[in-house]
Amino acid sequence: MRVALCVKRDVFGLLALRCVLPFLQGCALRIFCSVKTRPNEEVVRELSLLKVLERDFPMDVLLPLAPPGEVPAEWEELTDLAPTGGAARLLDFAPDLVLSLRFSLIFKRELIARIPQGIINVHPGALPGYRGLYAPFWQALAKEPEFGCTVHFVDAGIDTGPVIGEARVRRDPARSLFWHTAQLYRGGAEIAGAAAAGIRSGQRPKATPQPPGGRYFRLPGPADFAALAETGFALVTPADYLDCLREILVPGPAAIRGAAA
Secondary structure: OEEEEEEEOOHHHHHHHHHHHHHHOOOEEEEEEEOOOOOHHHHOHHHHHHHHHHHHHHHHHHHHHOOOOOOOOOOEEEOOOOOOOHHHHHHHOOOOEEEEOOOOOOOOHHHHOOOOOOEEEEEOOOOOOOEEOOHHHHHHHOOOOEEEEEEEEOOOOOOOOOEEEEEEEEOOOOOOHHHHHHHHHHHHHHHHHHHHHHHHOOOOOOOEOOOOOOOEEOOOOHHHHHHHHHOOOOOOOHHHHHHHHHHHHOOOOHHHOOOOO
């Protein structure tokens, strides 16, 4: 089976890759990454900080120092999913299945129809209540006792497809939003990996349509970050950040070595 892995080239994308790859032994793999920077990430202080911590520093400074073979040899960058651009490059691989683990681009109906086994998305929010951007933040701000990460098939809507499963992470006030986000992607990637393994063996996962309703969220602004700070819930702590870096820099599963070669 040919599997395209669509991720964001950042710490959570790499963490998700490490979690899903053990389920894909024997599959032909190619890793595609989105490199989109949203305008708010350049002007909102907290979003700019997270961009540096999640993407710029670990990917541009630390990962080049990692031992050869401990990170994907190639991340094929996609700046769009236009029919004659990124979508054509993805389809050139002729994937049977696409796993969208942490990806910034929207799959159009025409592209979805070209993937025989469909596209499975890992969305770090409980659906349908937390569709859209930065779902872990909005769950934290709402003081949810548990955070959800929903794994679903992609349809023509945004975060609206049938649900395969959901990972839950109990809210831990001693840990930061960064830590909770890492746990969500870890749990979601494992569900997606198990679903992919089932498809490979001829057992398509059962998926349940989402109930009506729901809400779509945007990126938070300064007032939203201030409101989270007032709850005492930390955005990121040095200890949580170092734990995540340690996890992605230590030797990973053998499957990651040459996964995109």
